[in-house]
Amino acid sequence: MMIGMALFWGAIILGIVWLIRNGTEPRQQQPEETALTILDRRFAEGTVSLDEYRRRRDVLTGTAMPRPDQDVSSAATGAR
DSSP, X not given: OHHHHHHHHHHHHHHHHHHHHHHHSOOOOOOOOOHHHHHHHHHHHTSSOHHHHHXXXXXXXXXXXXXXXXXXXXXXXXXX
């Protein structure tokens, strides 16, 4: 009976400590990955060529428009 009471109160105290620590510490949120950061990472990994990187970056930043004859789904997958 005494061990049960000690375990019960220990669980209560640990629960309160856990709630206080998680309630007062600011939660770290992962920065949202943008299309440009994904493109930069893919270029750094070598999955995108320099020409493809420049073309896609220009489209994403608005400095170039995609060609009307280019299929959007094939441009997104890199297929030609």
